Amino acid sequence: MIEVNAPVTMSDVARAAGVSTATVSRVVNGHYGVSARTVAQVRSAIEHLGYESSLVATSLRRSRTNVLGLVAHSFQSYTAEVLKGVMKALSRSGFDLIIYANSDLYGSYSEGWEQRHLTRLSGTLTDGCIVVTPWGEVRSRTPVVAIDPVRGSTGPSVISDNLTGATTAVEHLLGLGHRRIGFIAGRDSLASAWSREEGYRAALTAAGVPVDPTLIGRGDFNPESATPLARVLLQRPDPPSAIFAASDGMALKVLEVARELGFSVPGDLSVVGFDNIPESALTQPGLTTVDQSMYQLGYEAARMLKSLVTGEWDEPSQIVLPTSLVVRDSTAPPKSAARP
Amino acid sequence: MIEVNAPVTMSDVARAAGVSTATVSRVVNGHYGVSARTVAQVRSAIEHLGYESSLVATSLRRSRTNVLGLVAHSFQSYTAEVLKGVMKALSRSGFDLIIYANSDLYGSYSEGWEQRHLTRLSGTLTDGCIVVTPWGEVRSRTPVVAIDPVRGSTGPSVISDNLTGATTAVEHLLGLGHRRIGFIAGRDSLASAWSREEGYRAALTAAGVPVDPTLIGRGDFNPESATPLARVLLQRPDPPSAIFAASDGMALKVLEVARELGFSVPGDLSVVGFDNIPESALTQPGLTTVDQSMYQLGYEAARMLKSLVTGEWDEPSQIVLPTSLVVRDSTAPPKSAARP
DNA sequence: ACTGCAATCGTTATCGGTTACGTTTCCAGG
DNA sequence: CCTGGAAACGTAACCGATAACGATTGCAGT
Numbered sequence A, B: 001m002i003e004v005n006a007p008v009t010m011s012d013v014a015r016a017a018g019v020s021t022a023t024v025s026r027v028v029n030g031h032y033g034v035s036a037r038t039v040a041q042v043r044s045a046i047e048h049l050g051y052e053s054s055l056v057a058t059s060l061r062r063s064r065t066n067v068l069g070l071v072a073h074s075f076q077s078y079t080a081e082v083l084k085g086v087m088k089a090l091s092r093s094g095f096d097l098i099i100y101a102n103s104d105l106y107g108s109y110s111e112g113w114e115q116r117h118l119t120r121l122s123g124t125l126t127d128g129c130i131v132v133t134p135w136g137e138v139r140s141r142t143p144v145v146a147i148d149p150v151r152g153s154t155g156p157s158v159i160s161d162n163l164t165g166a167t168t169a170v171e172h173l174l175g176l177g178h179r180r181i182g183f184i185a186g187r188d189s190l191a192s193a194w195s196r197e198e199g200y201r202a203a204l205t206a207a208g209v210p211v212d213p214t215l216i217g218r219g220d221f222n223p224e225s226a227t228p229l230a231r232v233l234l235q236r237p238d239p240p241s242a243i244f245a246a247s248d249g250m251a252l253k254v255l256e257v258a259r260e261l262g263f264s265v266p267g268d269l270s271v272v273g274f275d276n277i278p279e280s281a282l283t284q285p286g287l288t289t290v291d292q293s294m295y296q297l298g299y300e301a302a303r304m305l306k307s308l309v310t311g312e313w314d315e316p317s318q319i320v321l322p323t324s325l326v327v328r329d330s331t332a333p334p335k336s337a338a339r340p
Numbered sequence C: 001a002c003t004g005c006a007a008t009c010g011t012t013a014t015c016g017g018t019t020a021c022g023t024t025t026c027c028a029g030g
Numbered sequence D: 001c002c003t004g005g006a007a008a009c010g011t012a013a014c015c016g017a018t019a020a021c022g023a024t025t026g027c028a029g030t
Helices: A010-017 A021-028 A036-049 A055-061 A077-090 A105-110 A113-122 A162-176 A191-206 A223-234 A248-260 A294-310 B010-017 B021-028 B036-049 B055-061 B077-090 B113-122 B162-176 B191-206 B223-234 B248-260 B294-310
Strands: A067-072 A096-101 A128-132 A144-147 A157-160 A181-185 A216-218 A242-245 A270-275 A288-292 A318-321 A323-326 B067-072 B096-101 B128-132 B144-147 B157-160 B181-185 B216-218 B242-245 B270-275 B288-292 B318-321 B323-326
Touching: A010 A021, A010 A036, A021 A036, A055 B055, A067 A077, A067 A113, A067 A294, A077 A096, A077 A128, A077 A294, A077 B077, A096 A113, A113 A128, A128 A294, A144 A294, A157 A162, A157 A191, A157 A294, A162 A181, A162 A191, A162 A242, A162 A270, A162 A288, A162 A323, A181 A191, A181 A223, A181 A248, A216 A223, A223 A242, A223 A248, A242 A248, A248 A270, A294 A318, B010 B021, B010 B036, B021 B036, B067 B077, B067 B113, B067 B294, B077 B096, B077 B128, B077 B294, B096 B113, B113 B128, B128 B294, B144 B294, B157 B162, B157 B191, B157 B294, B162 B181, B162 B191, B162 B242, B162 B270, B162 B288, B162 B323, B181 B191, B181 B223, B181 B248, B216 B223, B223 B242, B223 B248, B242 B248, B248 B270, B294 B318
Parallel strands: A067 A096, A067 A128, A128 A144, A144 A157, A157 A318, A181 A216, A181 A242, A242 A270, A270 A288, B067 B096, B067 B128, B128 B144, B144 B157, B157 B318, B181 B216, B181 B242, B242 B270, B270 B288
Antiparallel strands: A096 B096, A288 A323, B288 B323
16 A cells, blocks of 8 residues: 655665665666666566655765756746746756746845855756856856856856847937937846946947936836836936836836826837837837847757756857847837927 | 865864854754854854855755745746746745756656656655646645646645636637637646536537537647647638637647638637737737636645645635636637528 | 753764675686 | 686765754852
8 A cells, every 4th residue: 555645765665675775776777786686676666656766865965966957036027938948948858957936035135146046956956057147156066057147257158139239229219310318227237237238328329429327227127126217217307208228127117107107108208128028019009129039048048058067068158149129119209300 | 265166065164163063053043052152153154165055955854945846847838927926926935936847858757747746856855836737646745736737636726717718718709600619628637628628518508509529629738739630620621610729829829720721810710719828919810818817826826835834724725716708809700600 | 069950062863865885696617 | 616706785874954862061059
């Protein structure tokens, strides 16, 4: 009879098969040095008891687990898309995936969360990790690939061509006739945030439009951070005719604030985002944004990590993926476009 | 100097602080019985060495880990939405989340994957688990909540009101004048698939329309499974004027096949799905579907699991959530609606 | 000074599995 | 019949942490 609440351990199997745990281990791992008869006995006992090796115990002892890890701070659309790409890359690869997500306890995870998670996992559980939008540099015994790394990071990473993307977005607005273009920046420790701001500045400068620091709001990619910033920009006596937000999540908040303050979009205000998360196509009006394939980011990161873990890597360790502008309905020429 | 590649263990800290590992453990866990001076020493050593406790080692020894698990077979939009809800419910709860996803090695995980993952995790790593769309019954030492359980399952679960949803969907088609309505079923071991088919049959019967078995295709919720079935239905001499698919993923494949075979939707063919995944709003035409809040499923499952783990549960253990019809552009009256 | 009780801290068994090493078994060759 | 060596298997150390338990110390009370 099978006892339901009893966790079946290796020694249970050993006892049932009349051998030592060492022999059971050898059978389970297909190691040499066990007679056919004993193998059959052990197999039968495993079958009968429904034994399944414990990931925890195994990983504690072994160096290699064939499990890769992914740690993320929050779990929004961005991360979900990345995950799909990761899973695709890992399918039929022999690697399983463990995702570790914290519950943001008391907000106390604010600093060093990725390091904390990483050391907890990579101690033994995983052979390597992907970190999504880290807040700082990390160190680990096992390989780590960063998606959207911090500025100045030197480790393996995958990132979109944020500079070109942002430049294109602002050029789009300039092309429509906008001259007063607000910007809501992202968490400035991230390379992506920095490049997007750089692209904003570069496009303006190239067009001969001076950069007005008072039109720049300092967000942190967290959608909520954009709300007060958008309010400040739009309640000025001379509000910008367009706002470029460094992420779609923040851009959607700008749309919210605009609606709340009576701005019609794109009539009174054009809005551009960055990321092209699924929600951006669903809003009214649809959000014009810069598409970065989060799926592709995840896919490439997983591919790179796999190679790093198996030790067969030759490509450059910092991959940059292209971006493209997606024009929807949140952008139009400004009302005063006819001004000389 | 900090050695980068050395995993810092508790005994390293103990040595540095001149105490035993037991004392370090007490300090780390804030237990009683350590003098202020020793605490300071240990804290300093921890800080200096950058020590972080190993999740694996801790969970092996401890019964309680404050980590919940989630296992899923694949990782599509459905799972991603569920995950968002789970994360929301767990935010600031003190529980972290570990998601275990297999790489579907050689397709050999087909049977019993959830049991395999569950025993590997719940041995020690997690205090309880959520299983998304299991393929069979599972047993575990720790609590398990199933999202969309198998038919006849008795354990804790969260599920949508699939019967009402499917009935409403088919009534919508009947109301438009359709009489020949095809159905593409889901994996029949799941309660949801069974209820959706039940709703299909019930609505037809209630309207006095006989159920034609040849109009029913046996899919398995996997989008790819719908393609050949849709082809068969639409290549008949007398194709149905509408198809109700038991999931959006499959419905989207029906749209693909319809386009390929020259059917215009909704002109020649009406299509209804089930789930309301984000993609369904983005297709041309937008997919009419039954909305089940996957977010809510995840949220409720996590809430239930939390209560089960902490032992403070009193509500019924099988939660049913409402569904609602979302009418978009993939449904219209049939061309021959005027027939008597 | 001696007892008694806390407070403090180290020792050790333990979790489940892996593996280096030692021991026994078995068979072939001398 | 004895020996050598490989095959088969058990023993025990170990991975990193926790907790029951025992040992030591400090201090108050008498």
